[in-house]
Structure formats: structure tokens, C-alpha cells
Amino acid sequence: MADIYFVGLGLSKRFLTNASLEVLKGSDVIYADIYTSISCDINEKTLREITGKEIIPATREVLETKEKEIYKLLDSGKNVAIAVVGDPMIATTHVSLATGARARGHRVSVIPGVSVHCYMISRSMLSSYKFGKSVTVTFPVLDKLDYTPYRVIKTNRELGLHTMVYLDLKETGIMTADLALNYLKKMESDIGDKVILDDDLVVIGERLGCADERVRAMKVVDALNQKFGAPPHIIIVPSRNLYEMEVEGLKCLS
Numbered sequence: 091m092a093d094i095y096f097v098g099l100g101l102s103k104r105f106l107t108n109a110s111l112e113v114l115k116g117s118d119v120i121y122a123d124i125y126t127s128i129s130c131d132i133n134e135k136t137l138r139e140i141t142g143k144e145i146i147p148a149t150r151e152v153l154e155t156k157e158k159e160i161y162k163l164l165d166s167g168k169n170v171a172i173a174v175v176g177d178p179m180i181a182t183t184h185v186s187l188a189t190g191a192r193a194r195g196h197r198v199s200v201i202p203g204v205s206v207h208c209y210m211i212s213r214s215m216l217s218s219y220k221f222g223k224s225v226t227v228t229f230p231v232l233d234k235l236d237y238t239p240y241r242v243i244k245t246n247r248e249l250g251l252h253t254m255v256y257l258d259l260k261e262t263g264i265m266t267a268d269l270a271l272n273y274l275k276k277m278e279s280d281i282g283d284k285v286i287l288d289d290d291l292v293v294i295g296e297r298l299g300c301a302d303e304r305v306r307a308m309k310v311v312d313a314l315n316q317k318f319g320a321p322p323h324i325i326i327v328p329s330r331n332l333y334e335m336e337v338e339g340l341k342c343l344s
């Protein structure tokens with residue numbers, strides 16, 4: 091029996107916890123998930139420096155379809171860590187690897203990390219009790235847009251809830267907040283249920299956890315004309331029924 095650890099790295103080096111570092115240093119093999127999120131200063135090279143260990147970059151293919159490679163290591167008695175930017179189980183896809191390892195008799199541990207999800211809720215000062223389902227705006231495939239984000243925001247709006255909107259991350263590019271809002275506006279013009287209107291408020295987080303992070307609340311129409319910093323970006327579409335305290339909290343954003 092061996093151990094597999096799903097280790098959250100936080101959003102940047104400053105947010106890497108001692109708990110995560112300890113586990114990484116004690117593991118025989120470290121895979122770095124390099125496809126579900128991105129950090130301004132944690133990458134293969136910095137992980138190698140921080141842990142003093144070899145790092146295997148793991149794409150979606152390795153972690154999702156070549157699980158056998160990891161099971162083989164575990165079966166041979168090696169302890170394996172899967173290092174993930176943010177939290178290893180929030181808005182990622184690692185559960186099947188965990189359940190597969192457990193089914194083979196290995197111990198599974200999760201070391202939580204500071205997730206962009208919690209970070210953004212905290213920085214926005216919106217009520218954490220009022221978040222509905224989260225969603226990702228994805229790049230069109232063969233020119234076809236996926237309208238799921240529009241439908242999710244609509245349902246959350248009907249329930250008076252906020253929506254956390256993640257943006258697509260592909261080897262070919264990272265989606266920016268202005269591009270995501272353009273896609274949402276296109277969905278609005280195609281469907282017309284008044285879900286994303288020019289005067290609606292959005293809260294945009296840029297490069298959270300980095301020295302140049304920004305969190306700003308603005309109208310959709312203003313966001314469409316903004317120059318944002320380099321990605322990653324994230325968007326909250328707040329409910330149209332804000333508590334008084336939430337309105338005041340949003341005024342504190344830098």
C-alpha cells in the first residue's frame with residue numbers, strides 16, 4: 091500500500107502552506123498538474139527549486155487517461171503527490187484518480203490549498219451564502235459557442251444568487267475577462283432573456299495572489315472597454331438583489 095496526495099499549492103508562492111510543502115518534500119514522485127490552473131510564480135522550475143525534487147509535468151492526458159502510469163508507481167510502493175495550483179479538488183477533475191487509487195488499496199489524502207474560488211469571494215466581500223452554481227466560459231469549438239454559462243447565470247439570477255465564472259484555459263490560450271464578457275453578450279443577443287445587460291454589475295479579479303492583482307467592480311459596458319492585465323482572470327456576476335452590506339463592501343474594492 092502506498093500514498094497518493096492531492097496537494098494544493100495556493101495561488102502563488104506566498105500562499106503555499108507549510109502543510110503542502112511538507113507533503114511534497116516527503117513524496118517519492120511529484121506530478122505537477124499544468125492544465126487546470128495557472129499561477130504567476132509557481133511552475134515546474136520554481137516547484138523544483140522549492141522542493142528540491144524532480145517534477146513531472148502532467149497534462150490532462152497523463153492525469154485523466156494515463157492513470158495507469160501513476161497506479162504502477164503506487165503499486166511499486168512509491169508515494170505520489172499530485173501538485174495543483176489553488177485547491178486540488180475545487181474546479182478540477184482529480185476525483186477519479188483518487189477513487190481509482192483507493193480502489194487499488196492505496197491511501198488517498200487531500201491537502202487543501204488557497205483556491206481562487208475562496209480568494210475571489212473573500213476579496214469581493216459578497217456574501218458567501220449567496221453563491222449559486224459556478225460555471226466556465228469556454229472557447230467556441232468549431233465556431234460553436236457553449237451557452238451553458240448563460241443558462242447557469244440565468245438560473246442563479248432567478249434565485250437571487252451570485253455566479254462565479256471561471257474562464258477557459260487551453261494550451262492554445264487563456265481566456266481574458268473582456269473576451270468572456272463579449273461571449274456572454276453574444277449569448278444575450280442570441281437568446282435575449284435579459285441575463286447580461288450593459289448596466290449589470292460584474293466583479294473582475296485579475297492575477298489573484300500576485301503582486302499586481304486587481305479586483306474591481308464595474309458595469310458590463312465599462313468592462314467591455316477595459317484593458318485588463320495579463321491573465322488569469324475570473325468574474326463574479328453578482329445577484330441583482332444585493333444586501334446593503336454587499337453594496338457597501340463592493341465600494342471598498344481597490
Ligand SMILES: C[S@@+](CC[C@H](N)C(=O)[O-])C[C@H]1O[C@@H](n2cnc3c(N)ncnc32)[C@H](O)[C@@H]1O
Nearest residue numbers: 176177180181205206256257297298322323324
Ligand atoms: C478551472 S479553475 C481551477 C481552480 C483551482 N483548482 C483553484 O482551486 O484555485 C481555473 C480558472 O480559475 C481562474 N483563476 C485561477 N487562478 C486565478 C488567479 N490567480 N487570478 C484570477 N483568476 C484565476 C481562471 O479563470 C482559470 O482559468
